[in-house]
Amino acid sequence: MGYRRGKSLSKDMEKQSYERETAVGTTGMVVSPHSDATDIGEKILKEGGNAVDAAAAIQFALNVVEPMMTGIGGSGFLMVYDNEKKDVKIYDGHTRAPKGVHPKMFLDDNGEIIDFRKRSTHGTAVGIPGILKAMDTALNDYGSKPLADLIQPAIEAAESGIKVNWVLEEALQNFHYRLGDEAKAFYYPEGKSLKEGDKLVKEDLAKTFRILQKKGISAFYEGEIAKAIVSNLKEEGGFMTLEDLKNYRLTIDEPIWGEYKGYKIASSAPPSAGGLTVIQILKILEKFDLSQYDARSWEKYYLITEAMRLAFADKIAYSGDPEFSSLPIEGLLHDDYIAERAKAINFERRNDAIDFGNPWKYQDGKPNQVIRQPGDAEKSETTHFTVIDQWGNIAACTSTVEHPFGSGIMVKGYGFMLNNELTDFDANPGGINEPQPDKRPVSCKSPTFLFKDDKPVLTLGSPGGPTIIGSVFQTIVNLIDHEMNLKEAIEEPRIFASTGPLIEWESGIDMEAKGEMESMGFEFGDEPSRIGNVQAIQIDRENGRLYGAADSSREGKAAGIKEDQLKS
Template sequence: MDKREILNNQKHDGEQRDWGTYGMATSATKEASKIGADVLKSGGNAVDALAAMQFALAVSEQFNTGLAASGFIIYYDAKEKKTTVIQGHSKAPEDAKKNTFVDENQDVIPFIERSTPGSAVAIPGIMKAFDRAISLYGSRSWAEAIAPAIELSKQGVEVNDTWISSLQKFDKRLGDEARKFFFPDDVPLTKGETAVNKELTHTLEILQEKGVAAFYEGEIAEAIVEEAQKLGGCLKLSDLANYEAKVQSPLQSSYKGFDIVVPSPPNGGGFALLYMLKLLEEMRIGQYDVRSWEKYYLIAETLRIMTADKLAFMTDPDFYDIPLEGLLHPDYIRERAKKINFKFRNEEMAPGNPWEYETDKQPSGLKAQSIEKGSETTHFIAVDKDGNIAACTSSLEHVFGSGIMVAGYGFLLNNDMTDFDPQTDSINSIEPNKYPVSMKTPTFIFKDGKPFMALGSPGGPTIAASVLQTIIHVLDYQMDLKDAIEEPRIYNGTGPLIWWEEGIPEEAKKTMEEINFQFDQIALPIGNVQAVLFDEENGQLYGASDSSRPGIPVGVNKLENE
């Protein structure tokens, strides 16, 4: 495919679009994007900007990410032409038990009850991941990365629709300490007012002065452990002190002549994306109209096939083998594609047998994961003047995480333990020091060895679906990047129910329903894609943000000293 045809279709005007020649920063909040762009303008590199954006998001979107979040950082070194992943995924504490989320009758505890006590809190990894990224690839210090967020936190942030929606839908998740901030005087924050979290400002100042050690070994670590244990958790100081952010090689595959680069397991989103792209390449999805029922059918059945295999085989590779080679083998993909017939929704979508295509790996003998819950996240990207690219998807897991705010320090704890299967006998069940499977999918796309696109999204199990459909809209339908993001998306698991966005044609929905799919009663936004497109020939970067949140891309067109 000629990438020039795609680039020629890109638009220069409109909201939540921007162009830059020296750099680009894009995120789900205006505050974080502007801070990232300011770092780039002043000569900072992509990692410097990305780190500053994570801290800024901890202030401006503190119900979706924060200091106790998990995440995956993906970094492209333009000089070395090499992509690296820094894994800051949360991990089960040493004393975690397989039966944490079942009752005395071995029945699964309802989600709201298992996702808000201290037992839902996993060892947070995002701070160590950014400390590692700064030390390996940054040009500025940890203290400099935090400085803009401290100023933002002192000034406060304007409460917007995302804050209001989160409070209206998920206020029951908030613990007493969190309610003091989000419901001052027992009244919810209102749109347009300025929210100032003085305790979070104080925490950021401690981290700036004392470094990441204060979070994993010092006074903040002690406060985290005290809060989690007080509410029934098993997190210990040694869990925090022993956590390490791993530096890993990415997974890579191709789609229509483009190279797709994603994190490797225990990240499951990267595998899911590569797997689905291979299925859709086999089925030549681009031959169908972008809003045809055939296109939606292909995506829906592809999601069902992928989900069945993901739930059966994705796990922490330090614990059990994953048949990755088999899952992505061309013959296995062709075998799985036979389930797609354009006549009906397959009633049962069981996992396949990729072990036939493996030589030295063995099945665990454990069951497939039985339950997969939604969550919220945030994604952000920075590109510098030298062509280095840094991106991160970070999360507290659910909106407001566990709902537990650390007293005196003003930040929420994650509920990442719910990324595990609550059942005790599956491949993704809880085990001590194990990583749960994550669907975060920060993605880089290359053409002929050169960067072409970087993108990602929040949305728990929907993340890979959002990234997949955006990629297809650009590569198969040659759409403008912002239009590709806004083109209505769908999501489904292995069952018949489809979540959908406004704009899906009624005729297409009717045809899908006739072949035994069901559409949710109302349309809702799925994900929040952030993306950057690279026009190397003209020396330009094109950023676009999803309208489901108020974020913006901010292009950099010259440095401060030029």
């Protein structure tokens, strides 16, 4: 078992990590990237709560323990499977743009694109947060416990203090430059960064949660919290108003559906390009039958790299907010278009000519203009968690503040970070993903469910910006084509490529296969890196078991529940 946290582990520590990260249950399962959050979700299920109840409690908890990845100042896609209705819905709590945005907002006075670090840590980078609205709406539809009860565990954690883990320490060391004055004063007391094992008390965040506990989620979009957000952003040069917050609109979406080797796949829908791109990659790969190749063969690496490059070229060209533009979804997944794209894969070398195709040939609609974008964006981070309850309902949520610590702006006196999600809009205007008021920027979040014989068999997702897509589809391939168990499928070293020749890679990939790929024109990063953080649950109906697995690239935990653990 290879652990990708970048530190060597003793046998005892490796065993402890594996036991924390894997679980078996019969009547429920929780998997999240932090043990404290998993424990809170597990407690909710044991006390009779359902999957949506637990998901909401976990989201609040992660704001306490993973503030660099997620929080109430961010967004998320919450995917829910209703086992009674056999129905899948996505609560799209993605950020929307304030009324003050405009297509040229990321250009300087000379019409040049503002440097990414500068534009992503400015008040104008902050979109209207939607994760709370997604949780609140889903709870209104499915919740069985009062919101106040679901917030309480996070309040207690914030007030009593949490131990800083290596993930937070590493984020502070690597991304300190993203922190504004308020956040820097909090996370660097007396000018020194917090370290693993330090205790961190979050009184201001607990105060904010108590307001929400007492007054409901509307208190975030109106009232004192909203006023504090707007006041802070005004100081930082932003243009969000109280009206923007009050008028935030959530949508409840149908998933994108696809098939792979007899499995039905439900994944996120636009404005997330994640689900569509995951399914497009799998449809391309199905033309080649990956199961005939070893999991670490150059043939496998070659196929998944070229499939990613083809799909990402299309993603960049054709992704946008469906409320503002027609999108060629039908064309991108059309069998004839997939066959056309697959012809670009020749097994001889990297195809230098890979670019976006023309899916509009297979779908009625007006083709959009494609505007090339700079490749200066840094790697974003996020979080993912998933839950199955005793009734067979499933909740899976990918939520974020976008880049580590978001915009770096911490709301004074309220203790939470604000996102930088507007930098997911195109910096170079003119395309379908250019900034416009009330519009949602393109995302890559990919909460995903797999079904066999119309019954759910897998729920998974990952953080990692564009690498989310790579992490999700490779885990699926490892399970289906290479017949790995769930933990093996998650831990198998991943690679990632967008449209160019450069491949990101994880420690453990086959070096001979890497060399073969390099001889075919591919370039690999100088050092391995961590790609994604998959959290997943597999449903074994034949044996009546749930298998949960957390990715070792953070300090995740899986907790299985058996019938005798449920409170009557």
